[in-house]
Amino acid sequence: MSGGQGPIAIETRDVIKRYAGNTAVxxxxxxxxxxEFVSLLxxxxxxxTTLLRMLGGLEQPDEGTVxxxxxxxxxxxxxxxxxxxxxxxxxxxxHMDVFNNIAYGLKVKKTPKAEIRxxxxxMLELVQLGDxxxxxxxxxxxxxxxxxxxxxxxxxxxxxxxLDEPLSALDxxxxxxxxxxxxxxxxxxxxxxxxxxxDQNEAMNMSDRIGVMxxxxxxxxxxxxxxxxxxxxxxxxxFIGDTNLMKVKVLGTEQGNVWVQAGGVKLAxxxxxxxxxxxxxxxxxxxxxxxxxxxxxxxxxxxNRLEGRVTDSVYGGASIRYTLDLGGHIQLQxxxxxxxxxxxxxxxxxxxxxxxxxxxxxxxxxxSPDREGAL
Amino acid sequence: xxxxxxxxxxVLYTFAGLIGLYLLLPLLMILxxxxxxxxxxxxxxxxxxxxxxxxxxxxxxxxxxxxNSMIASAGAVLLALVTGTxxxxxxxxxxxxxxxxxxxxxxxxxxxxxxxxxxxxLILFSKMHIAGGLFALILGEAVIVLPFVLSIVGSxxxxxxxxxxxxxxxxGAGPLKIFFxxxxxxxxxxxxxxxxxAFVFTFDQVETALLILRxxxxxxxxxxxxxxxxxxxxTVAVVSVVLIAFALALFFAIKLVIRTAPGLDTLAGGRQxxxxxxx
Ligand SMILES: Nc1ncnc2c1ncn2[C@@H]1O[C@H](COP(=O)(O)OP(=O)(O)OP(=O)(O)O)[C@@H](O)[C@H]1O
Ligand SMILES: [Mg+2]
Numbered sequence: 001m002s003g004g005q006g007p008i009a010i011e012t013r014d015v016i017k018r019y020a021g022n023t024a025v026x027x028x029x030x031x032x033x034x035x036e037f038v039s040l041l042x043x044x045x046x047x048x049t050t051l052l053r054m055l056g057g058l059e060q061p062d063e064g065t066v067x068x069x070x071x072x073x074x075x076x077x078x079x080x081x082x083x084x085x086x087x088x089x090x091x092x093x094x095h096m097d098v099f100n101n102i103a104y105g106l107k108v109k110k111t112p113k114a115e116i117r118x119x120x121x122x123m124l125e126l127v128q129l130g131d132x133x134x135x136x137x138x139x140x141x142x143x144x145x146x147x148x149x150x151x152x153x154x155x156x157x158x159x160x161x162x163l164d165e166p167l168s169a170l171d172x173x174x175x176x177x178x179x180x181x182x183x184x185x186x187x188x189x190x191x192x193x194x195x196x197x198x199d200q201n202e203a204m205n206m207s208d209r210i211g212v213m214x215x216x217x218x219x220x221x222x223x224x225x226x227x228x229x230x231x232x233x234x235x236x237x238x239f240i241g242d243t244n245l246m247k248v249k250v251l252g253t254e255q256g257n258v259w260v261q262a263g264g265v266k267l268a269x270x271x272x273x274x275x276x277x278x279x280x281x282x283x284x285x286x287x288x289x290x291x292x293x294x295x296x297x298x299x300x301x302x303x304n305r306l307e308g309r310v311t312d313s314v315y316g317g318a319s320i321r322y323t324l325d326l327g328g329h330i331q332l333q334x335x336x337x338x339x340x341x342x343x344x345x346x347x348x349x350x351x352x353x354x355x356x357x358x359x360x361x362x363x364x365x366x367x368s369p370d371r372e373g374a375l
Numbered sequence: 376x377x378x379x380x381x382x383x384x385x386v387l388y389t390f391a392g393l394i395g396l397y398l399l400l401p402l403l404m405i406l407x408x409x410x411x412x413x414x415x416x417x418x419x420x421x422x423x424x425x426x427x428x429x430x431x432x433x434x435x436x437x438x439x440x441x442x443n444s445m446i447a448s449a450g451a452v453l454l455a456l457v458t459g460t461x462x463x464x465x466x467x468x469x470x471x472x473x474x475x476x477x478x479x480x481x482x483x484x485x486x487x488x489x490x491x492x493x494x495x496x497l498i499l500f501s502k503m504h505i506a507g508g509l510f511a512l513i514l515g516e517a518v519i520v521l522p523f524v525l526s527i528v529g530s531x532x533x534x535x536x537x538x539x540x541x542x543x544x545x546x547g548a549g550p551l552k553i554f555f556x557x558x559x560x561x562x563x564x565x566x567x568x569x570x571x572x573a574f575v576f577t578f579d580q581v582e583t584a585l586l587i588l589r590x591x592x593x594x595x596x597x598x599x600x601x602x603x604x605x606x607x608x609x610t611v612a613v614v615s616v617v618l619i620a621f622a623l624a625l626f627f628a629i630k631l632v633i634r635t636a637p638g639l640d641t642l643a644g645g646r647q648x649x650x651x652x653x654x
Binding site: 084091108 | 536
């Protein structure tokens, strides 16, 4: 991954933030290397904004430390830190035009007028808003306002740029454009970006690393590949990409394969190189991604073979997604590439399905009680 | 049906017209009286003349009183704007014990009988040896108009989005800088509004002024009052008309400022600012 080996730009060590008894951020340790694009991903209310605000100095942790370029900055307020934030609501100053919004950080630092003019001009070029310097903030479109907010933060050449769901209010097309734009700006600017989102596609598309959060905890922090292929638990697996989760009982290990029982069937899963995940006799989740569950002809050669009745088939252009009822309350979804002329099944048909041990993943039980068990 | 509707409208028009006439009548009477050719304020006037207007220049005491009124009102308003804004900042932005009590205390001059306040000021300022002068009046009036500033500026302050202050801090501005570059500019309209209301209110305040002031520092309302005790000629009406013109001019000036100041109309809440898409 790009910039993966650089020095650490920002780091938290065991930070905790409590609000009136409930813990918004719970012992999070996070290291972001210089030049990385990191996404913080998680459901609403999981503490992403709170963590970001602590990184920016708008909130002080109750416990733990924040380090910016190796320096302990806990206790230093936001205006003393070389990081800048783009707020969830953008927070452009309504009483200033675009130029003065962008120039604000430089004016505060008493930069000479001529230099301010030049650097604001350069920034407007970078975010492709060349002619908009005299516009009132109220006369900008959502995407333009977003870019002004980015320019206003970047002009200070921050060590770290913190972005709190800056794209959440945009429609799909603009959002994709802005994702590309942000990546381009990051490439041109060369800074460290920490990007909060609750959209997993956005995180997957843009990031060098992803941190998945839930209930104030950082569950997993790794590259998109790692998170997708080796989620640490069933929550991460479910949150990133689409996956079937089956509640299973571990039977035993044999020749590098773990045998588990799901409902009435026995299935084999490749044991990870790191050793067994779950002891024999315990229960856990078996995760099989939709696209790894093969159907029809392709299922014949699989080690684990299943058969079910199609209850639903959703045509999605390049792929088709079947919902299979295997009986015994087990329902699976399979998504397979679809080309014209391929066999297509309709609800009521019987369909063979299967997967190989290396495509399944055994995950520990989800520790939190607020999720229902197997699908 | 149509006919009935039209009749109904007629009633409304007549009613509204009568109310308008009722509101305007005193002003019309003043205007007519000021043009009266008789030497006593009589209504209806016997003849029309501008004579009393031309004689106003000779009445130096009114000019003097007008100047005193301006100084006292402007001073009191400025003092109240500064202290009221500071108080509003503390009360709205920080939570400390006794906050509600402090607010109620600062608002209390609104319900306090002005004559009581006047007596109290007279005693206090006499002890301080400043009674009788305009400075004492400024101090007293500032307290009386403080509630206007506190309530108007306070509610505007509470409506400001704190995220702008955070953004400014994040961009490197310290608390003082934030106040002058972010908070204060967004309060401009409320300050103007609170200032004008307070100004109009203090300008013809009589009760406290009557008790505190000594000869030589009389304000306009008192001077008018004293003049009327001695003379019955239309001069008082003339001064009143001039005052009405002054108030109208002030009103239109404020309207003009609001219209021309960029961004103020958006701050007034007419158009929601699109500073950030709401989430
Ligand atoms: N100022 C505050 N006072 C009290 N509780 C707060 C405060 N800020 C956040 N919280 C609580 O902390 C938890 C985490 O909030 P946070 O804003 O960090 O969530 P988030 O992950 O950013 O959510 P979203 O995706 O909806 O923006 C929530 O339960 C929230 O209610
Ligand atoms: Mg948030």
